[in-house]
Amino acid sequence: MFNAEFxxxxxxxxxxxxxxxxxxAVGLCLIWGLMEIVNFAHGEMLMLGMFSAFWxxxxxxxxxxxxxxxxxxxxFLIGVATYFIVIKKILQAPFLAQILATFGLGIxxxxxxxxxxxxxxxxxxxxxxxxxxxxxxxxxxxPELTASVISVISFVLLxxxxxxxxxxxxxLATSEDRDAACLMGINSDKxxxxxxxxxxxxxxxAGALISNFYYVFPEVGFPFALVAYVAVALGGFGSIPGxxxxxxxxxxxxxxxxxxxxxxxxxxxFIIYLLVVFIRPQGLWGRY
Amino acid sequence: MALLEVxxxxxxxxxxxxxxxxxxxxxxxxxxxxxxxxxxxxxxxxNCIAGFYPPSQGIVRFKGKDITGLPPNKICRFGIARxxxxxxxxxxxxxxxxxxxxxxxRSNRGIQAKNKALGVLxxxxxxxxxxxxxxxxxxxxxxxxxxxxxxxxxxxxxxxDEAMAGLNQTEVxxxxxxxxxxxxxxxxxxxxxxxxxxVMPISNRVVVLNYGKxxxxxxxxxxxxxxxxxxxxxxxxxxxxxxxx
Amino acid sequence: MGRNKEREIWLAIGGIFLLIYPFIFxxxxxxxxxxxxxxxxxxxxxWNMIGGYAGQIALGNAVFFGIGAYTSSLMLMKLxxxxxxxxxxxxxxxxxxxxxxxxxxxxxxxxxxxIATIAIGEIAQHWFLNWDWAGSAVGLKLPILPESxxxxxxxxxxxPYYYIAFGIFLLTISCTYWMDRSKLGCYFRAIKGDQExxxxxxxxxxxxxxxxxxxxxxxxxxxxxxxxxYVLFIDPDSVFPLMLSIIVCLIATLGGVxxxxxxxxxxFFLIPVSEFTRIYFGGGGKGTDLIIYGFLIxxxxxxxxxxxxxxxxxxxxRETA
Numbered sequence: 001m002f003n004a005e006f007x008x009x010x011x012x013x014x015x016x017x018x019x020x021x022x023x024x025a026v027g028l029c030l031i032w033g034l035m036e037i038v039n040f041a042h043g044e045m046l047m048l049g050m051f052s053a054f055w056x057x058x059x060x061x062x063x064x065x066x067x068x069x070x071x072x073x074x075x076f077l078i079g080v081a082t083y084f085i086v087i088k089k090i091l092q093a094p095f096l097a098q099i100l101a102t103f104g105l106g107i108x109x110x111x112x113x114x115x116x117x118x119x120x121x122x123x124x125x126x127x128x129x130x131x132x133x134x135x136x137x138x139x140x141x142x143p144e145l146t147a148s149v150i151s152v153i154s155f156v157l158l159x160x161x162x163x164x165x166x167x168x169x170x171x172l173a174t175s176e177d178r179d180a181a182c183l184m185g186i187n188s189d190k191x192x193x194x195x196x197x198x199x200x201x202x203x204x205x206a207g208a209l210i211s212n213f214y215y216v217f218p219e220v221g222f223p224f225a226l227v228a229y230v231a232v233a234l235g236g237f238g239s240i241p242g243x244x245x246x247x248x249x250x251x252x253x254x255x256x257x258x259x260x261x262x263x264x265x266x267x268x269x270f271i272i273y274l275l276v277v278f279i280r281p282q283g284l285w286g287r288y
Numbered sequence: 289m290a291l292l293e294v295x296x297x298x299x300x301x302x303x304x305x306x307x308x309x310x311x312x313x314x315x316x317x318x319x320x321x322x323x324x325x326x327x328x329x330x331x332x333x334x335n336c337i338a339g340f341y342p343p344s345q346g347i348v349r350f351k352g353k354d355i356t357g358l359p360p361n362k363i364c365r366f367g368i369a370r371x372x373x374x375x376x377x378x379x380x381x382x383x384x385x386x387x388x389x390x391x392x393x394r395s396n397r398g399i400q401a402k403n404k405a406l407g408v409l410x411x412x413x414x415x416x417x418x419x420x421x422x423x424x425x426x427x428x429x430x431x432x433x434x435x436x437x438x439x440x441x442x443x444x445x446x447x448x449d450e451a452m453a454g455l456n457q458t459e460v461x462x463x464x465x466x467x468x469x470x471x472x473x474x475x476x477x478x479x480x481x482x483x484x485x486x487v488m489p490i491s492n493r494v495v496v497l498n499y500g501k502x503x504x505x506x507x508x509x510x511x512x513x514x515x516x517x518x519x520x521x522x523x524x525x526x527x528x529x530x531x532x533x
Numbered sequence: 534m535g536r537n538k539e540r541e542i543w544l545a546i547g548g549i550f551l552l553i554y555p556f557i558f559x560x561x562x563x564x565x566x567x568x569x570x571x572x573x574x575x576x577x578x579x580w581n582m583i584g585g586y587a588g589q590i591a592l593g594n595a596v597f598f599g600i601g602a603y604t605s606s607l608m609l610m611k612l613x614x615x616x617x618x619x620x621x622x623x624x625x626x627x628x629x630x631x632x633x634x635x636x637x638x639x640x641x642x643x644x645x646x647x648i649a650t651i652a653i654g655e656i657a658q659h660w661f662l663n664w665d666w667a668g669s670a671v672g673l674k675l676p677i678l679p680e681s682x683x684x685x686x687x688x689x690x691x692x693p694y695y696y697i698a699f700g701i702f703l704l705t706i707s708c709t710y711w712m713d714r715s716k717l718g719c720y721f722r723a724i725k726g727d728q729e730x731x732x733x734x735x736x737x738x739x740x741x742x743x744x745x746x747x748x749x750x751x752x753x754x755x756x757x758x759x760x761x762x763y764v765l766f767i768d769p770d771s772v773f774p775l776m777l778s779i780i781v782c783l784i785a786t787l788g789g790v791x792x793x794x795x796x797x798x799x800x801f802f803l804i805p806v807s808e809f810t811r812i813y814f815g816g817g818g819k820g821t822d823l824i825i826y827g828f829l830i831x832x833x834x835x836x837x838x839x840x841x842x843x844x845x846x847x848x849x850x851r852e853t854a
Contacts, residue, residue, distance in 0.1 A: 369734075
């Protein structure tokens with residue numbers, strides 16, 4: 001059963017999924033590194049990204065590949081709005097309030113979606129990206145491959161933005177030391193809002209990409225978010241490239257774990273999380 | 289025999305030697321001042337003694353017993369208490385509750401602890417504020433509260449880390465008075481201080497650190513005039529120019 | 534002095550009211566609501582011990598609920614043992630497991646600790662979903678036995694369930710009250726306030742965190758056993774879900790963390806609200822009550838993280854000012 005090709009197939013699929021996870025994780029990492037707040041509504045925002053693509057397809061016949069920039073923009077706005085409406089008010093709040101705020105937001109969004117759009121599983125029926133490529137006995141789905149490629153490109157663009165542009169530097173500075181950045185004339189409020197916007201925008205892109213080949217339903221975000229949390233912890237607090245690589249590793253673990261014991265593949269992911277934080281709390285590439 | 293004995297204590301952080309082969313004795317009933325320019329390693333030495341982190345080398349002995357590297361809560365059992373440079377009190381607890389947290393160390397029962405706490409509050413002049421939330425106190429009162437918390441654990445040895453920083457003249461005078469009364473109550477004190485007007489009058493002896501090493505140890509009057517000490521604080525050039533006169 | 538007397542009178546009135554409640558409201562539904570309030574109040578109080586007092590935001594308490602439910606049920610079904618014994622055994626097992634959880638997790642701080650507890654909760658749920666001997670995803674349908682106290686089954690009315698739930702509630706709140714005034718409570722608050730400062734006062738922080746989690750585990754577990762006997766059906770999705778862990782945290786936060794009455798107030802408010810929204814907005818898995826939960830959670834976090842009790846303290850301050 002476990003011949004070489006089968007394993008290779010699994011590994012390749014896992015790597016593709018991993019790069020998509022990575023895009024999801026990067027957004028989380030940005031926010032976490034910027035202001036030490038974990039966005040527990042991350043999965044639900046991804047879900048909104050997916051639904052954006054779905055509805056644009058269903059109602060306006062816009063293919064997800066074309067609506068991708070729109071989804072990105074919509075989620076960017078949602079991220080910024082979240083910052084101003086919720087996050088800004090809990091920056092100084094006790095820790096419990098910070099956790100509960102985003103958790104509550106996630107619950108609110110998830111069940112609102114369920115209320116408005118029902119819990120049914122939806123699927124984009126005829127996306128432009130369809131079919132698969134064949135290399136011998138290995139099949140690679142075109143939607144998955146495209147999603148993976150665009151995820152990597154997005155990540156590289158994001159990384160370049162953060163490390164090579166002035167605004168990106170400002171973001172880095174704010175995440176390192178907010179007060180010092182303020183003294184340099186960097187408006188930390190704007191930086192935080194930008195951080196949330198970009199973090200959510202990543203989810204818009206990822207959502208549009210995933211909707212090409214994955215079911216869309218209100219609870220879809222949760223497993224992706226779970227992987228994202230683990231990836232950010234594994235990669236290391238505040239390290240964006242770290243979370244990218246970590247997400248790919250986790251994609252691999254999930255894929256291979258799914259081979260060994262499909263029912264427990266998320267358990268494997270969680271166990272990795274626990275191992276990482278106990279043995280190397282600062283993650284593989286973390287600052288602390 | 290010294291109450292507290294520090295032998296060849298060194299502490300390295302990565303490549304930096306924050307403390308280097310420090311030898312120190314504090315005898316029962318003394319007040320010893322620990323001074324030195326910024327970055328000399330005073331708080332590091334404190335943290336090594338108080339168990340915040342273990343020293344890289346060397347031994348700390350208290351009442352003859354080796355306490356090197358023990359965690360803070362075990363050190364407390366030996367009778368050593370400390371205050372922190374950046375004052376640490378329990379902001380969301382009342383003043384009385386704060387001191388109870390210290391008092392429960394030796395008294396297991398609620399009534400005992402409460403009475404002890406009230407007594408300590410009285411000693412420190414905080415009785416009138418006992419039901420206030422610690423977070424709402426002035427900085428001077430917070431320092432007094434921190435002091436009271438430490439006293440409530442019934443220490444025989446007290447480590448005071450910059451207890452006077454940020455206080456105005458009246459507050460400093462009150463703090464000095466408190467420290468003296470604590471000494472009269474039989475508690476030995478090792479204090480780190482920047483404010484010279486405080487350290488010199490109350491210390492029996494003064495120890496000076498610079499760049500992690502001990503450079504002088506003597507009675508206050510002699511330390512002030514010590515060449516090395518002056519150089520450490522004011523720089524070689526100043527010393528040289530003054531010598532020339 | 535006057536205020537204390539006033540409080541005692543209110544307490545007495547409340548107590549008497551709750552005692553005769555099932556005779557005033559004789560229909561099963563209002564009795565059921567009060568039973569749920571007692572149950573959730575107890576779980577909220579239990580969470581409060583580790584989360585509100587000791588300040589460790591654990592989001593995996595459902596583990597203990599599930600262990601309690603499964604232990605007493607399995608012991609009844611496989612060994613014929615009285616659920617009361619099962620309840621006690623479940624509590625003990627939960628305490629032991631809490632040590633296993635605490636040992637590695639207490640080294641973590643903040644978000645990492647919270648996510649670790651979530652991870653453990655999820656692992657437990659997956660484990661039971663796939664454990665055939667314990668019924669896996671299908672769950673356990675408890676046998677319907679003749680009415681008896683020993684076997685914890687009552688069919689003619691909800692009254693015995695009501696008083697047992699009330700008893701559990703009284704037990705939990707008494708324990709909280711005692712803890713609040715004792716050395717334990719003081720140390721918990723100190724740990725929550727500033728761990729390093731607590732250590733310098735001789736507090737063995739690790740040990741007291743264990744105590745807090747163990748207490749929390751025990752009481753949550755008892756509630757799980759009660760639930761199993763009350764509903765006579767359990768499955769991993771009903772006793773191990775993340776939502777449950779969040780709800781018990783929410784209940785304590787809504788009323789006021791770190792206080793004796795906070796979780797009680799929270800439960801008295803939240804449970805009726807959730808039951809009524811479930812009715813009025815229709816069931817059918819639409820989860821409308823959860824929309825309100827979510828909204829409420831965000832509201833509380835932003836405006837009054839200290840809960841209702843925090844609000845009332847604000848009012849008192851304004852009065853005396």
